[in-house]
Amino acid sequence: QVTLVESGGGLVQAGSSLRLSCAASGRTLSNYVTGWFRQAPGKEREFVAGITRGDGLTYYADSVKGRFTISRDNAKNTVYLQMNSLKPEDTATYYCAANARYGLVRSREYDYWGQGTQVTVSS
Numbered sequence: 001q002v003t004l005v006e007s008g009g010g011l012v013q014a015g016s017s018l019r020l021s022c023a024a025s026g027r028t029l030s031n032y033v034t035g036w037f038r039q040a041p042g043k044e045r046e047f048v049a050g051i052t053r054g055d056g057l058t059y060y061a062d063s064v065k066g067r068f069t070i071s072r073d074n075a076k077n078t079v080y081l082q083m084n085s086l087k088p089e090d091t092a093t094y095y096c097a098a099n100a101r102y103g104l105v106r107s108r109e110y111d112y113w114g115q116g117t118q119v120t121v122s123s
Contacts, residue, residue: 022096
């Protein structure tokens with residue numbers, strides 16, 4: 001069982017930066033694929049970024065490529081999402097998720113989810 005707790009969301013202006021954290025307990029996060037997803041009101045949950053287990057390869061949605069960076073601190077058992085050059089369309093609830101298989105992009109591949117953290121970007 002993996003418990004995930006997100007933090008770091010907030011209200012910022014367009015062009016600003018935020019760093020989201022996803023702290024894990026119960027299991028070693030580097031043994032899991034970890035992904036960040038987001039869901040805006042009235043929209044489906046979408047993949048934002050993911051990091052593979054072990055070697056830590058990273059993948060991004062086209063909409064955030066070049067602006068967001070996912071990383072993992074094994075000593076802290078935490079995955080981060082650094083978000084730069086934020087845009088109003090980035091406004092959403094951001095969720096951290098983990099799975100012990102290999103799927104990265106599809107939300108149904110994930111077994112464990114955090115409670116979410118709200119990110120609001122004003123124009």
